Amino acid sequence: MKDFVSERAKTIPPSGIRKFFDLALTMEEVISLGVGEPDFSTPWNICEASIYSIEQGGTSYTSNRGLQPLREALSKYLNAHYGLSYDADREMIITSGVSEGLDIAVRAIVNPGEEVLIADPCYVSYSPCVMLAGGIPVPVPCVEKDQFRLNPDRLMENITGKSKALIINFPNNPTGAVMRHDHLKAIADIVTDHDLVLISDEVYSELTYDGTHTAVATVGDLMERTITLNGFSKAYAMTGWRIGYLCAPETICDAALKIHQYVMLCAPVMGQVAALEGIRKGENEKDRMVREYRVRRNVFVNSLNKIGLSCHLPEGAFYAFPSVERTGMSDLEFAERLLKEEHVAVVPGSVFGNGGKNHLRCAYAVSREKLKEAARRMEQFISRNT
């Protein structure tokens, strides 16, 4: 029999946490800080809107771009909250989560052999998406010394004649780092000077705890070369609904729309209806959840530092990213033994790229009681092993 698997599929690395996942499933009383999603259920008014719509027979395709009222509402929202001006009919596509948005963004702009710079550590899909498009991912390390922000000098060092685009994600998964307007300005100048496209995954934008989020496309002249990706999963606790959106200048958006139309047709209508309710009437519930994350962050990061896992204060998202350097263990060893010995699941930082080495991603999107218990178990683990 021939080898049926394509060479391209073979180049994609397997999941870095499969082993952990299987191990955790065999255990009881596991406290998981390994989940990159809110522990809240979707606010009930959002669910109701979708249920009602299904009852009314709203189960068909939508236009490729997505429901017009949703795009219209998003366009207004982005303008009012972030000062972005995207045309609902020409510069926006509703996608099946940011995951799809990222994929079609990359495929819309990358030619085989072109390099795509990626701020590292980062969400696990960026590199594979670039590779699937025939591009070459080039990680740019973001280090703790810079509070895990993208350092302009590191970016410069990695630019070559083949560089096509830069992917960033702030507030960041896994580090919780945030880049303010001043930090972004320096990056914007480099991106513009080298004529790069900037893909900005801003899915954690609403989870910015001190001050407000700076939408990357509003910085300098970036609007004309930026693809803004965002979605409902994190801020509205809507991970399973799979609704995101891509905003970009018309030429890029048209190209992405062609790909979207052939691979996805449209995002699920039930999710789009739910998202519309969220954007129209979800503000209070969203704010309530954000307030709660902030409370949890304060308490949990404090506990981590107290038990000797030094951790910078994440300014956004819902991840703490402590260093395990002082324990003498690697992040992989620490995470595996912590799971086996104390039944606490965290994600080893190196899963998110080299920049994540010697760190753990601990999602604090779990209840305060569980966070307290997790910290207690981690303390027990450390005092036994160091």
Place this chain on the structure above:
Amino acid sequence: MNMDEKDLLLLQLLEDNSRLSRDEMALMVELEPEEIKNRIAALEEKGIIRNYTAIIDWEKAVNGEVAAIIELKVNPERDYGYDRIAERISRFRQVKSLRLITGAYDFQLLVTGKNMHEIARFVSEYIAPMDRIQETATHIIMKTYKEYGHSFSDKESQERIPYSL
């Protein structure tokens, strides 16, 4: 008193769990413990924080009680409106809450007792005969699903997968 966002957050935290320590609250609200102490004292002083209690599922407690919602139609008094009669009704230990409401009835009471007969007797002997009460309606509570924002369901929320990136 001028309430700011920190006060509101403090109240929400306390309403959810009034047993938080001062240090815990300080971390959560991003203030010094001393400031927490002062703010809570001020909120108590102003009568915004009325009390610290427990939410109890009486249906589960050993000597379970029953509860009923009683609605009353009342003739308001000249000069006093509803206040004096409300004052009298609220003095009964059995009356756990009392509200003036809009709609077909004027007062809504939550009354508890050892069993349905005790509640029925209480209403017919003490409340219904009062001078200004025109009409009563008694609704026995069959099951409580949610109280003050806390669900009484023991059902675990849907299991999440242990890892997602």
